[in-house]
Amino acid sequence: VAELEAELDLARGEADAARRTEAERRSLEERLRLTQKQESLAVLASGIAHDFNNLLMGMLGNANVVLRQLPDSSPLRYRVQSIETAALRASELTRQLRAYSGGEALVPSDVPVAELLGDMGALLGSLLPHGVELVLDTPSGLPSLCVDATQLRQVIMNLIVNAAEAIGDRPGRIHVRARFVEANRELLSRAVVNHDLPPGSYVSIEVEDSGQGMSPEVLARIFDPFYSTKRASRGLGLAAVLGIVRGHGGAIIVTSQVGRGSRFQVLLPPSAQLPVHSQAPAESGPTPSGGRVLIVEDEEGVRSTLRVSLEYSGFYVQTARHGREALRLFAERDARFDVVLLDLTMPGLSGGETLTELRRLDPKVRVVLTSGFGREESLERLGAPPPEDFIQKPYPPAELVKKLRAVMRGEPEADRRAG
Numbered sequence: 564v565a566e567l568e569a570e571l572d573l574a575r576g577e578a579d580a581a582r583r584t585e586a587e588r589r590s591l592e593e594r595l596r597l598t599q600k601q602e603s604l605a606v607l608a609s610g611i612a613h614d615f616n617n618l619l620m621g622m623l624g625n626a627n628v629v630l631r632q633l634p635d636s637s638p639l640r641y642r643v644q645s646i647e648t649a650a651l652r653a654s655e656l657t658r659q660l661r662a663y664s665g666g667e668a669l670v671p672s673d674v675p676v677a678e679l680l681g682d683m684g685a686l687l688g689s690l691l692p693h694g695v696e697l698v699l700d701t702p703s704g705l706p707s708l709c710v711d712a713t714q715l716r717q718v719i720m721n722l723i724v725n726a727a728e729a730i731g732d733r734p735g736r737i738h739v740r741a742r743f744v745e746a747n748r749e750l751l752s753r754a755v756v757n758h759d760l761p762p763g764s765y766v767s768i769e770v771e772d773s774g775q776g777m778s779p780e781v782l783a784r785i786f787d788p789f790y791s792t793k794r795a796s797r798g799l800g801l802a803a804v805l806g807i808v809r810g811h812g813g814a815i816i817v818t819s820q821v822g823r824g825s826r827f828q829v830l831l832p833p834s835a836q837l838p839v840h841s842q843a844p845a846e847s848g849p850t851p852s853g854g855r856v857l858i859v860e861d862e863e864g865v866r867s868t869l870r871v872s873l874e875y876s877g878f879y880v881q882t883a884r885h886g887r888e889a890l891r892l893f894a895e896r897d898a899r900f901d902v903v904l905l906d907l908t909m910p911g912l913s914g915g916e917t918l919t920e921l922r923r924l925d926p927k928v929r930v931v932l933t934s935g936f937g938r939e940e941s942l943e944r945l946g947a948p949p950p951e952d953f954i955q956k957p958y959p960p961a962e963l964v965k966k967l968r969a970v971m972r973g974e975p976e977a978d979r980r981a982g
């Protein structure tokens with residue numbers, strides 16, 4: 564924004580000298596307004612996602628505990644499962660919100676684009692309405708892209724779902740195409756994000772449909788979070804697409820004609836230089852029963868849910884409401900905790916400060932850090948050497964149990980993540 568503002572000032576001055584046209588000034592002002600809007604929406608989105616995560620943790624955890632107490636024959640199981648399903652769906656929405664705000668950490672790896680599209684085509688093809696034909700066009704010889712596979716899948720999925728919805732019940736066709744393109748300045752300047760990328764070769768992924776198309780008025784708003792023309796839809800699909808493509812240094816170009824259809828083109832730099840570290844699900848191995856866990860968490864709901872849930876899984880659990888209490892418990896006990904589950908953001912001592920003090924008391928302390936932010940961002944915010952492991956909220960309790968056990972077994976995190 565500062566840059567655009569400076570440019571705008573300059574533009575104003577030059578306009579006085581009548582060196583800039585009125586049209587140019589307008590377009591700069593429009594871009595400044597759009598950038599400011601996107602930035603403030605991103606802040607809002609990440610705030611909402613953060614607060615919602617804590618609430619969802621409470622719901623998921625409590626539903627899980629109730630499910631485990633209900634006998635298999637209970638007619639209430641179905642109700643509780645619906646609560647769980649709804650909470651999981653809500654956590655999917657907060658994931659889209661975080662993707663929009665750029666709060667989701669990138670976990671890049673070499674992704675063979677053609678294969679990824681093929682897999683998704685096979686998966687989605689069977690889910691689309693009968694009249695909708697999905698055509699994949701992926702030439703051989705496309706390079707692997709250094710991208711976050713999960714996020715790229717989310718982009719393609721969101722675009723294909725929209726395409727199918729634009730076609731509706733009528734017969735129609737969705738064309739998904741990946742190819743190399745030479746993008747010139749003119750094409751790139753029409754991009755919704757990163758409209759000043761340098762001209763050159765890009766990998767282009769296009770999703771084109773023969774659906775109802777969009778008017779210019781609709782087109783102008785489609786990437787706004789919560790903008791939707793559909794009934795009972797959240798309007799977060801394209802917002803997430805925007806955030807993810809922006810995070811990958813790519814561009815999006817949309818063309819559409821009412822009654823004819825739309826085309827979404829995602830351009831990605833072929834040699835995206837993103838820091839590489841792979842992440843695979845934690846392995847499950849022999850699980851020793853029990854273990855002493857200290858939960859440090861300021862949210863009452865999350866704390867009590869975790870306690871019940873972990874006690875159920877056979878852990879001995881102590882809880883602390885903040886860093887100071889954790890340190891007191893830690894120093895008091897002669898028997899040590901096997902693992903500490905530490906919340907990142909707390910009033911008083913922060914997660915990072917607490918961690919540093921805990922290490923001072925016991926250099927061998929094992930810690931699993933938790934927060935609603937992604938891994939990268941959390942570790943950055945921690946401001947201390949990294950803990951043994953990290954788990955992003957909201958998570959299913961079973962996943963936490965797996966992680967705690969792995970950490971207690973002393974498996975280095977790299978082993979668990981490399982898979």
Ligand SMILES: Nc1ncnc2c1ncn2[C@@H]1O[C@H](COP(=O)(O)OP(=O)(O)O)[C@@H](O)[C@H]1O
Pocket residue numbers: 721725726729772774775776777781785786790791792793796797798799800801802824825
């Ligand atoms: N392929 C498409 N054809 C026509 N309109 C589209 C297409 N994709 C998106 N849109 C428009 O953009 C809006 C926002 O899309 P999205 O962010 O995915 O939210 P949602 O699908 O929940 O409405 C849609 O409501 C629709 O009006």
Ligand SMILES: [Mg+2]
Pocket residue numbers: 721724725799800801
């Ligand atoms: Mg959508």
